[in-house]
Amino acid sequence: MSTVAKIELDNANDTRLRGVRWWKEVGWKHLFAIAMIAYCVFPILYVLSAALNPGGTLTGSTRLFTAVSLQNFTELFTNTNFPRWILNSFIVSTVTAVGTVIMGAAAAYAFSRFRFVGRRGGLTALLIIQMFPQMLAFIAIFLLLLTLRDIYPFLGLESLFGLIAVYLGGALGANTFLMYGFFNTIPAELDEAAKIDGATHAQIFWGMIMRLVTPILAVVGLLSFVGTYGEFILARIVLARPENYTLAVGLYVWGSDERNAPWGLFAAGAVVAAVPIILLFMYLQKYIVSGLTAGGVKG
C-alpha cells in the first residue's frame, strides 16, 4: 500500500504533519473512524438501552437510556425459562466442543501417524464432505431423529443429547484437517523415541501428542463452542418445548413476535447471551484472521 512508502518519505523530511496537511492525510481518518464506530456500536447501545428500560416494549425503547433499571434482568432470572436456556446452551456447546476435540484429535492422530489402507481415500473423502454443511440435510436429520425417538428416546427429537449427537456428526468433517496439519508439524522422531522407551500407541497419543497440540485443541474447542452456541436451524427443528430450548431458539421466539414480544426481556437476554461470546471472540480473533475458519463461524 502506498502509505508504507509514503510514511518513510514523510518521515525523512518532517517527523510530524501539521495543520492542513495533517487533516488531509491523517485527520480525516479519525473522523471516518468515529463515523464507523457510531455505525458499529449503535445497535449494541440500542439493545443495552432496551435491556435497561423497565418499560419492556418496543415502543418504549426508541429513546436511548431514558430510564435505567435492572428490572428486566431480575425478571429474566426469576420468572422465565431463560436460566434453563442458558444451562441448555452451555451443556450442548460444552459437550459438543469436548466431543469434537477428542474425536477430531483421534482421527487426526490416526491419519498423521499411521499408514493404513484407505488413508489417502479417507482424507480425500473428508475434504469433499467438509464442503457440504451438515445443516443442508436438516430434513433428513429431522426424519432420522423422529425414527430414533422410538428406539433411543434420549437420542430422538426433543432431547438435548439427540442434538449433541447431530452436532458431533459434523465434528470430523470440519476439524480433522485443521488438526491434521498441526499434528504433522510434530516430528515423528518424538514418537519413535517414546516407542523405544516402551510407550504404547495410547500412551503416545494421550500422554505426549495431546499435550504438544494443546493450542490447536483449545482453538478447535472454542470455535466449536462458539459455532454451536449460535447454531439455530438444527436446534429449532429438534427442540420444540420451551423448557428444552437453547438460547438461540428461545431468544428467537421472544424477539420474533413483534406485537406481544417481551422486548425488554429479549434485550436483557440478548445482552446476557452475547457477553461470553464477545469475550471469546476478542480472544480468538487472531485465529479467525489467519483464515482458520474460512468464511466465518457466525451462527
Place this chain on the structure above:
Amino acid sequence: MSTDTQPPEAPPTSTSAPQLSHARDLSRPGFYVKLVLMMLVNAFGLYGIMAAFGQEQWVILAVLVVTLVVADYVYFSKRSIPAKYLMPGLVFLLVYQIYVMANTAVVAFTNYGDGHNDLKGPAITQILKTSDRRLDGTPTYPVTVVDVNGSLGFAVVEDDEVLVGTQEDPLEPVTGAVESGGRVTQVPGASVLPLAEIQQRQNEVLDLRVSVSDDPDDGWLRTDNGTMAYQARSVLRYDEAADTFTAENGTVYTADPAQGLYVAPDGTSLSPGWRVFVGTDNFTRMFTDSRLQGPFLSILLWTFAFAILSVLTTFALGLLLAVVFNDERVKGRRFYRAMFILPYAFPGFLAALVWKGMLNQNFGIINQTLLNGATINWLGDGTLAKLSILGVNLWLGFPYMFLICTGALQSIPGELTEAGIMDGAGPWRRFWNLTLPLLMVSVAPLLIASFAFNFNNFSLIYMLTGGGPNYPGAPLIIGETDILISMVYSVAFESGVRQFGLASALSILIFVVVGFISWLGFRQTRKLEEII
C-alpha cells in the same frame, strides 16, 4: 487445509516387536477403563437392538448389529490400531452426515410428507379407522376409560357383564369388576382414569377404537366425550384381493401406486395416502407448476444476488477500512480495530433480531428517532426488505473482511510498493495493479467460502424477515426475501402441509450449487497460488 502437507514419515509398525498396549495388559488401569467403556457401548447397542426388534425397525437393527460387532472387533483385536482412533468420529459422521445426506437424496424422489407419512399397510388401517361412522340402531353405552398396563381401553357393561378391551385387544368379559348404575367403577388389573386425566389425554381418548370382536366388520367402540361410547364401523369396505375400498354409496377407490393414494373414478381420494417413489416430479414441479415457477425463479435469482452482493458489499467496506487504517500515523488504531470488530463478535442470530426490532415500521428506533417519526416499511416491502437484509448483513459481515484484509495487507512486502513508486505508478495504479492482485491471492478463497456461507445464510433471513413479504397465490408460504434454504425450511415445516419430498429435492439443488462453488474455490486457490 491442504492434503499436500507432508506428514512426518512414521512407519509405526516398524521392526520393533509390536508393543502390547496397556489397554490389553490386565495389570494396568487402562485395560479396565477400556473394559468399562466397552461394556457401556455393548449395553447401549444391545438395548437398541432389542428396542429395534420390538419396533420392527429392521434397518436400524441391522445397522446396530454390524456397528456393535465392528466396534467389539476393533477395540479387542490387536490389529486395526488406526481404526481404534477413527471409529468414534466415523460412526457419528456416517450416521449424522453421510446417511442423512444420502437419505435427503432418496426422500427427494418420494412424496414423503403429511398425508404420505407411512407405508401402505398402516395407511390402510388409518383409512379404515378415520372413516368410521356410528352404526344405525345401536345403543350408546356408559363407558369408563381405563388404563391397562399403560395402554388405554374402555370398560362397558353389557347384559350385566363387564367387558374390557383396549386398542389392541377386543372386548372381553372380566370378572371381579365393580359396577354401579350401569357404569364400571373398578376393574381388577387396570386403573380407572379420572376426568381430569381424560381431559389431559383427550386426543388419545378420542382416537381410541376398541374392537367389539375379532372380526373388523363387527365394528368398534369409540367415544366423543369420554363418558358415552357407541358402536361404529368403517363406512368403507376394504377388499384385500382387489386392493380397493368401497364406500356405502358404491364408489370404488382403487390403489394408485404412482401417487400413493386410493383414488375414485371422479378423482377424489382417501386420506391418508402412503409413501411412494414419484420419480423426478419434485424436481420438475418447480418449473412446471404455474403458480410456483415465477416465485421459484425469483427466489433462485435473489439467492444468488444476495450471496454475491453480500460478499461484494462487505468486502468493499472491509477493504476500504483496512486500506485507510493500515497507516501508522493514525493514533489509536488498536482501539478503532477493537470497535470495528464488535459487530462480528456479537452473536449473529441476536444481531438479526435486534435489527428487526430497530427496523420495525411503527415502533422501531430507526423510523421513530433517527428518521423523526417516518413510517418506512423496511421489512414489509419487497425491495426495501432486500436492501435491509443487505444492510444488516453488511453490518454483520464487514468486520470479518476488515480483519482478513488487514492481515493480507500487512503480509505484502513493502519493497513491492517501493518498486511501484520507482516505476512511476501513482497510488491508484499501485492499488489496482499491485496491492489488489496480491491481496486476492490470500483473500479469494475466503471470499468464495463467504459466498457459500451466505448462500445458506438461513438464520439471517429467517430471523429478519421470515422470508416475507409473501407471494400471494403461491401454494407454499414463500416470500420475496426467501433464499433457497429458507424456502426449503418453509416447504418442509411451515407451509401448512409438510412436504419433505419437495423440500429435499430443493436441498439437492443447494447441494449441487454448494458443491460447484467449493470446487471452484479449490481450483481458484491453486490457480492464484501459481501466479506467485
